[in-house]
Amino acid sequence: MSxxxxxxxxxxxxxxxxxxxxQNPDMELVTVFTxxxxxxxxxxxxxxxxTAADKAAxxxxxxxxMIICGGSATDxxxxxxxxxxxxxxxxxFDTHARIxxxxxxxDAAARKGGKVAMIxxxxxxxxxxxxxxxxxxILPDSKVYTFWxxxxxxxxxxxxxxxxxxxxxxxxxxxxxLALEAVRAGENPELTxxxxxxxxxxxxxxxxxxxxxxxxxxxEMPNYFADYDTTVHFITAxxxxxxxxxxxxxxxxxxxxxxxxDLEHNHIIEYSLKLDSNPEFTSSVLVAxxxxxxxxNKDGVSGCKTVLDVPPAYLSPKTxxxxxxxxx
Amino acid sequence: MSxxxxxxxxxxxxxxxxxxxxQNPDMELVTVFTxxxxxxxxxxxxxxxxTAADKAAxxxxxxxxMIICGGSATDxxxxxxxxxxxxxxxxxFDTHARIxxxxxxxDAAARKGGKVAMIxxxxxxxxxxxxxxxxxxILPDSKVYTFWxxxxxxxxxxxxxxxxxxxxxxxxxxxxxLALEAVRAGENPELTxxxxxxxxxxxxxxxxxxxxxxxxxxxEMPNYFADYDTTVHFITAxxxxxxxxxxxxxxxxxxxxxxxxDLEHNHIIEYSLKLDSNPEFTSSVLVAxxxxxxxxNKDGVSGCKTVLDVPPAYLSPKTxxxxxxxxx
Numbered sequence: 001m002s003x004x005x006x007x008x009x010x011x012x013x014x015x016x017x018x019x020x021x022x023q024n025p026d027m028e029l030v031t032v033f034t035x036x037x038x039x040x041x042x043x044x045x046x047x048x049x050x051t052a053a054d055k056a057a058x059x060x061x062x063x064x065x066m067i068i069c070g071g072s073a074t075d076x077x078x079x080x081x082x083x084x085x086x087x088x089x090x091x092x093f094d095t096h097a098r099i100x101x102x103x104x105x106x107d108a109a110a111r112k113g114g115k116v117a118m119i120x121x122x123x124x125x126x127x128x129x130x131x132x133x134x135x136x137x138i139l140p141d142s143k144v145y146t147f148w149x150x151x152x153x154x155x156x157x158x159x160x161x162x163x164x165x166x167x168x169x170x171x172x173x174x175x176x177x178l179a180l181e182a183v184r185a186g187e188n189p190e191l192t193x194x195x196x197x198x199x200x201x202x203x204x205x206x207x208x209x210x211x212x213x214x215x216x217x218x219x220e221m222p223n224y225f226a227d228y229d230t231t232v233h234f235i236t237a238x239x240x241x242x243x244x245x246x247x248x249x250x251x252x253x254x255x256x257x258x259x260x261x262d263l264e265h266n267h268i269i270e271y272s273l274k275l276d277s278n279p280e281f282t283s284s285v286l287v288a289x290x291x292x293x294x295x296x297n298k299d300g301v302s303g304c305k306t307v308l309d310v311p312p313a314y315l316s317p318k319t320x321x322x323x324x325x326x327x328x
Numbered sequence: 329m330s331x332x333x334x335x336x337x338x339x340x341x342x343x344x345x346x347x348x349x350x351q352n353p354d355m356e357l358v359t360v361f362t363x364x365x366x367x368x369x370x371x372x373x374x375x376x377x378x379t380a381a382d383k384a385a386x387x388x389x390x391x392x393x394m395i396i397c398g399g400s401a402t403d404x405x406x407x408x409x410x411x412x413x414x415x416x417x418x419x420x421f422d423t424h425a426r427i428x429x430x431x432x433x434x435d436a437a438a439r440k441g442g443k444v445a446m447i448x449x450x451x452x453x454x455x456x457x458x459x460x461x462x463x464x465x466i467l468p469d470s471k472v473y474t475f476w477x478x479x480x481x482x483x484x485x486x487x488x489x490x491x492x493x494x495x496x497x498x499x500x501x502x503x504x505x506l507a508l509e510a511v512r513a514g515e516n517p518e519l520t521x522x523x524x525x526x527x528x529x530x531x532x533x534x535x536x537x538x539x540x541x542x543x544x545x546x547x548e549m550p551n552y553f554a555d556y557d558t559t560v561h562f563i564t565a566x567x568x569x570x571x572x573x574x575x576x577x578x579x580x581x582x583x584x585x586x587x588x589x590d591l592e593h594n595h596i597i598e599y600s601l602k603l604d605s606n607p608e609f610t611s612s613v614l615v616a617x618x619x620x621x622x623x624x625n626k627d628g629v630s631g632c633k634t635v636l637d638v639p640p641a642y643l644s645p646k647t648x649x650x651x652x653x654x655x656x
Contacts, residue, residue, distance in 0.1 A: 019589045023468045044589050129656045137616040137643035140351045261347045261372050265604035276593035288465040308641040308651050315465035323636050328457045
């Protein structure tokens with residue numbers, strides 16, 4: 001019998017989850033819940049139609065896991081605790097500083113309902129967190145470096161779009177090659193914000209806008225750009241559409257540590273991702289952890305969990321014996 | 329209270345475990361069990377002395393986890409099942425083809441004793457297995473490539489030493505750079521054995537030996553070298569000692585997969601290790617999983633487990649709340 005999945009929210013992430021379910025034969029999409037008019041949503045899975053978000057509770061016995069695809073700023077802090085009392089849920093809550101608070105709320109709701117709430121799933125937080133933990137547990141005397149990119153930062157692109165005279169924009173976060181090399185060489189450098197990442201901006205100006213002022217405003221914007229070496233390229237709307245319509249991303253978690261009675265040996269552990277589509281990869285992680293949430297709940301587990309709590313074998317449709325034979 | 333560790337066997341791996349325990353303040357070395365004369369063993373941990381291997385059972389209540397540091401060929405198939413009935417154990421059994429059989433025997437013994445037997449821990453099997461599994465679970469439509477090296481292969485070095493006229497030798501396994509590049513570029517190449525790895529041999533000949541014959545015999549040796557591009561360098565015993573006394577190793581697990589309704593997006597997940605000391609890194613992994621074995625057993629778990637079964641949080645001395653705050 002398939003694991004029956006509901007998707008809550010149908011933006012980039014929700015559509016990615018739909019595509020990922022189609023790649024996993026042990027899963028089945030039941031419906032997509034939306035706050036829009038359900039009739040207006042054209043799903044891509046044959047035979048499946050959308051449902052109004054406020055009807056979710058009525059479908060509790062038809063859904064094994066709800067994958068919540070809202071945003072971390074305002075959607076998930078409300079949706080995850082609200083849904084976790086009724087459904088096993090998975091979300092991609094990624095506001096690192098607020099994870100402890102989100103965990104507590106999701107945990108209380110999930111325990112009350114006897115369900116599993118799997119939060120902060122994706123690649124960072126998610127796979128990167130897992131690698132930060134594994135490396136630290138193996139090499140206690142070590143330093144970890146996380147680099148992001150090359151990839152599109154939605155937040156920084158939005159910030160540029162708010163500058164007067166900007167029609168549209170896309171911002172790429174790029175790790176500094178020299179910093180990466182120094183870390184990989186085991187030099188354990190102390191790196192400032194500026195030394196770790198570059199910011200490259202592709203900006204479509206409105207007609208007649210003052211380009212020099214736009215560039216200056218972007219480069220001096222506090223938090224977003226002032227602490228970085230930033231490059232601004234002015235391009236046409238057509239060039240933006242043609243060359244920058246994708247949502248690639250990726251990054252590196254590199255741990256550099258020492259072992260031996262005299263700490264005489266160095267070791268480098270590196271985990272990296274190069275993703276053509278950030279939302280589709282995140283969605284694929286969500287779907288694998290939906291499988292784990294379902295199976296852990298079947299085994300009597302309830303409460304809030306993260307990627308750090310999940311036995312890896314639960315992520316795979318294969319049996320323990322198959323995994324030991326094929327992958328161990 | 330510390331986790332009390334026994335080490336069973338005191339070769340490279342056992343000494344590495346001793347050094348790793350010194351890096352983990354929540355652990356304490358109780359003793360090293362040896363089949364040699366215990367008085368002949370000089371341990372490096374102040375205040376700790378070796379014990380005869382046949383006295384292990386008498387110390388059952390003084391040891392929380394026994395880390396078994398024997399070889400996979402003949403030691404572990406006997407030692408792990410024998411010790412798992414009495415102790416939580418961790419081993420680094422690495423004969424991939426025989427893991428299912430080793431698992432069954434360790435499982436029966438551990439269940440009988442109500443203990444955890446954690447087998448095949450290290451980096452391959454071990455961290456590499458974990459990454460093979462994670463990648464497959466996230467990207468079902470994907471291909472995985474494992475490359476080893478650059479590093480010393482003990483088995484291949486031994487094989488060279490058995491050639492007539494060879495006094496000593498060291499063999500390095502080296503991934504082929506072009507193959508690595510093609511995999512990283514998402515080309516999903518079909519690679520032959522020869523296309524994946526090179527073998528580089530540093531050979532000390534005996535006086536008067538026929539170098540041409542030695543080189544030919546090495547290069548034509550079935551299984552070990554015949555299917556590879558092999559380079560043979562003749563050097564002096566002093567050069568071998570000076571330039572090739574380390575035991576470095578490492579490698580790469582690269583998964584290349586596709587997502588999207590039309591499988592239109594590519595993703596590359598890469599995990600790599602660059603290790604100055606193969607046995608010390610393996611030992612560090614063993615010690616982290618000893619912590620997990622101890623804690624899982626405390627939580628009522630028994631039987632044989634592998635890295636695929638362990639919730640990652642169990643590997644760290646930190647609490648769940650600390651992990652979520654610092655590493656998630």
